[in-house]
Amino acid sequence: MKAAVIGIGLIGGSMALALKEKGLIEKAIGVDNNVTHTTKALELGLVDDINSLEQAVQESDLVILAVPVHAISGLLPRVLDLVDRQVVMDVGSTKAAMLEVIASHPKRSRFVASHPMWGTEYSGPEAAVKDAFAGRATVICNREESDKDAVTLVEDLYTTLGMHLVYMDAAAHDVHVAYVSHISHITSFALANTVLEKEREEDAIFELASAGFASTVRLAKSNPETWASIFMENRENVLDVLNEHISQLRKFKACLEKENIEYLAELMANANKIKRILK
Amino acid sequence: MKAAVIGIGLIGGSMALALKEKGLIEKAIGVDNNVTHTTKALELGLVDDINSLEQAVQESDLVILAVPVHAISGLLPRVLDLVDRQVVMDVGSTKAAMLEVIASHPKRSRFVASHPMWGTEYSGPEAAVKDAFAGRATVICNREESDKDAVTLVEDLYTTLGMHLVYMDAAAHDVHVAYVSHISHITSFALANTVLEKEREEDAIFELASAGFASTVRLAKSNPETWASIFMENRENVLDVLNEHISQLRKFKACLEKENIEYLAELMANANKIKRILK
The missing domain is CATH 1.10.3660.10 (6-phosphogluconate dehydrogenase C-terminal like domain)
Structure with missing residues (x-):
């Protein structure tokens, strides 16, 4: 499996590391507007390649949105426009606003809204760490609005990272x-x-x-x-x-x-x- | 040297342990109104003996006040009344009020006001731990109001516990x-x-x-x-x-x-x- 990681900071970078460490993906493609971040992410081996949003999505099976939450609402419809078979997930700290934006998007069901309850006070690709996430909860929101195969992929992913799953609607x-x-x-x-x-x-x-x-x-x-x-x-x-x-x-x-x-x-x-x- | 530890909770208990561990005292005599605390402190080996305030002070070279700060103001004049050669120190979190109470006490200079900046969120004798205090600061207040031998004893004590000293007046x-x-x-x-x-x-x-x-x-x-x-x-x-x-x-x-x-x-x-x- 190949993953596009959009936003390679603390969370995106740690996620890319963890997915490769666990053998869940063989390639991580980084997407980030910040050239300092992409250079650093390659240098640190967080991702194997850097590409444009369009090309990264096209090449991937899984798309992970790890940009600041206010940017997700703008980015998510664009990503879904590019999607056919791919599963799209986010790792953001809020959910209701972004789900409202894509509520009637024809590809809505390829998206799984998730929030792994892990972080540190540091930021940027150099803050990414191995062995993040394990032992913590991940919330999956509005599961019924996503395709079964997409939900299963995301659930398996978090479980393999050592997280336990909690289900909630976005407002709660x-x-x-x-x-x-x-x-x-x-x-x-x-x-x-x-x-x-x-x-x-x-x-x-x-x-x-x-x-x-x-x-x-x-x-x-x-x-x-x-x-x-x-x-x-x-x-x-x-x-x-x-x-x-x-x-x-x-x-x-x-x-x-x-x-x-x-x-x-x-x-x-x-x-x-x-x-x-x-x- | 023998020490009377008045109040054998988190701080008093940890202090007694540390002083014995470092060989600074050969005997710790506990004083506490709370029988559960005295029983527990003996059982855990925090102190070697339990005694009344009067007897404990009389038998000791060093008296350590480790009761809640509002109780120190009441207790400190009583302790100083009992003192001749002894050094008296506290480990309380506030200083101005207690120093005002003893400002004109004839034995004022036997007292050294100190505040080791260490603690945990736990309390009581069972919360006492070995290796507390090291690496932290201790504040000594109004040093010039205490006898030189008393200040030296207290400074040496904290330094031996691995603490560094900071000097301030009580108000600051x-x-x-x-x-x-x-x-x-x-x-x-x-x-x-x-x-x-x-x-x-x-x-x-x-x-x-x-x-x-x-x-x-x-x-x-x-x-x-x-x-x-x-x-x-x-x-x-x-x-x-x-x-x-x-x-x-x-x-x-x-x-x-x-x-x-x-x-x-x-x-x-x-x-x-x-x-x-x-x-």
Whole structure:
């Protein structure tokens, strides 16, 4: 099997590596507008060849869209226009908007919407790693709208990478990821800005920053373009969660202002319930 | 040297283990109001003996206060009343309030205020670990108010544990830790509450929660009593940082509401500067 990987950054690059490592494909053809990325991807052996979108799709059995999510909506109809036998899948963090765009496309059923729940705070082809994905969940959305052979191919692919499958409709997916992924990124970015804004003495931060701070603020190193794209695509859900989060922070603020230590401890005891979910 | 460890939880227990491991003390005497803790601490070999505050101080050369910070202010004058030759140190997360309480105590100079920047999200004696502290910073506050022999003993102790020393006055310390530690805990607790509030389908969280979420929300597992105590002791600084953090979050909110993707990306590009500080 040959795969076209459109967008060879952290996710596309790691996916190409994993598919070859597992023997799922014998050739990965990279497509990327960014020449620095294509040069680096070839140099690192992430892909075997670089080609135009049209030629890469034509030559492939599987097309993997791994560009920032706001670009998928524009690109996906173009890719489907080029498709006959191929299976097309994405690895994007939001789903509803892109599925709406292709809802009545004659080749809609060749597309399988998927979201492997893996990533790091780094970006670009040099951030691609071997052994990504394993042990994590992949969400497949609106499975019933895709051809059976296409779904089976994508399911087998993720299973071979060591992932377990979760099925959801696109709207539910977008709500869930707003809670378990997107809001974490916003809080991390905002926390970094909070500290950078007030702490001018960088040495002091550097000396005192403990492991807890580093872990909370780690995601603030993430790529702005990738995440601006995700937040805009999932705007309404992210706004809902962000409003809820601000009101939760306000409860802590009110406790401190009123010196209400009992309610403060209660808020934290409630937060401790996350232990049941995250071991 | 014999040490009295008052409060045998995560920090006190790990400290007792480390001091014995490094041969700095031949005996650790535990003091704790909580019988479950004292029983567990003996059972785990964190301390060699349990005794009353009075007897433990009398028998010791070094007294380590490792109780929640709001309790230190009450306990510290009592401990200093019992002291003649002994060195007294704390390991608490805030400093200004406790130093004010003992400012004119005749034995003030036997006390060294210190804050080793190490911890985990777990608590109690069973959370104590070997090889804690190494590689992190310890802040020593208001060094000039302590006797030279006392400061030297405490400095040598932390250096032997593999820590590097940072000197600050208590007020500056409390501001810095509000930024690099306390606010991280509040955002984590509030984030856990946000997700728990809205996500009733726990399986969905469990399935989809990626490494990024886990790292951002990890501190929400922390002990409510410990942290209520810290937040109240450092109330004004924490409120300042929390207000700043909420206003940073509001900037993200405004960008989403106004679909201002340029400013959104700019906010994140600014947050990326944290890379310079946290590798």
